[in-house]
Amino acid sequence: MPVLPLSGETFDVTVPVVVIGAGACGLTAALMVADAGVEVLVLERDAVPQGSTALSSGMIPACETRIQAAAGVSDSIEIMTADILSKAHGETDEDMVRTIVAESGPTIDWLVDQHAIELTLVEGFLYPNHRELRMHAPVSRTGADLIGNFSQAAETAGIDIMTEAQVVDLYADDHGMIGGLRLLRPDGTNEKLGCKALILACNGFGGNPEMLARLIPEMTDANYFGHMGNQGEAITWGEELGAATADLGAYQGHGSVAHPHGILISWALMMRGGIQVNREGKRFSNEHLGYSEQGRIVTAQPGSIAWNIFDQRIYDGGLDFEDFRQAIKSDAIRRADTLDDLVAITDLPKDDLLATMADIAALAAGQGKDEFGRDFTTMPGLEAPYYAVKVTGSLFHTQGGLKVNDQAQVMREDGRVLPNLFAGGGAARGVSGPSDWGYLSGNGLLTAVTLGRMAGRAAARLCNGDA
Ligand SMILES: Cc1cc2nc3c(=O)[nH]c(=O)nc-3n(C[C@H](O)[C@H](O)[C@H](O)COP(=O)(O)OP(=O)(O)OC[C@H]3O[C@@H](n4cnc5c(N)ncnc54)[C@H](O)[C@@H]3O)c2cc1C
Incomplete structure (x- = not known):
């Protein structure tokens, strides 16, 4: 995946803006470029645009949206910025967080109003550390519907998506100006294409074992639940071009993937x-701290597994999620009418499980303090019938990447920008700090759509000569 010298190269076809990757970031960027009246081409290695976006729950956090206002939610850029910073223990770029959060509301409004992306507010519970209801998702709560919607919007906007087109090399001059690229087709043939601006929307390196071993060794053997096309080219190309990277050890894990069914719970x-x-x-933990760090914590338990235990009220709420309905169909979720049945269906040590259930009943009744620091008094205690699902921990996606500025331009180590290179989503540094504990739910799609829109806007401006 090298960056090759541009000098002497000619391209039969040159497109003003080329986007690599047709996930949420790439398609948001392309919609923005098209809105600005600039021709754009999206290159996607797969036969159908999916990416990690299709595997996600489609939850995009955003504040001050029209959807929130209609539901009477009073959120603000200040509150959401503070929530992200507090989850990352302040170990991220505060200015970028503020910029991204400020972009989030207008991005959601624009996607919904101008591009018919169908999103609703997720109500009924708050994800860890979010102080307001701000998740916007398809009704099904699936990334499959989200990416389907994006693809439809791209088609409506007349955007060309070239599928089965894996970009393998970039061509750049001595100043880091990208002039074109080479792509590989499934039949082994190559094509070259020129561009005036390039947007890297090809996500991180979760699917690349060599990069994982080097950059996130603790997750080398983890169950990777993201898209295999996330091979880390953006970082490889960027580093060759002298781009700065940050937080390469950061990632989103998850502590609740049904085992062995492989369904997100x-x-x-x-x-x-x-x-x-x-x-x-x-x-073994405070489940309310966050699901990302819980991936590592569950993996460290005997046999790398845990049991999620809940009751009918929670089960009924879970039915809002397509993944949960799939888990029921797959018999991953088991029902127990009594505590004795719960012991039987899980085959867990009776005395210990009954002691745990008694402990949490007391905590829910306001008696005592949880040894892990969770507050059980905010929700009703668990009541029969109970449900249980065996889960394991997973790696969902990497969060480190290319450093970008407030226009999603890729930056060099010395703070200057590369002339015509932009990045967003998992290709860019996220807002989750250096590890797995800083990931606030939704940080992935948040930076995909906001940085995607910022990149599209700036790339179009560059091509229009306004930059
Ligand atoms: C199970 C799961 C659930 C999740 N749920 C959520 C959630 O609810 N909310 C949230 O915010 N985040 C969630 N995430 C994270 C979220 O999915 C990602 O952060 C987000 O989809 C990243 O978008 P993207 O456009 O950067 O990357 P992707 O959606 O992965 O798109 C990148 C695209 O680039 C293509 N590509 C890669 N390399 C090349 C190349 N060389 N040439 C051409 N094409 C290339 C890939 O094939 C892919 O289609 C979840 C992740 C997983 C795995």
């Missing part, structure tokens, strides 16, 4: 009162 279950116990029938 929403963390909404935990936020509504569910608990996780290990093979010893004991709780």
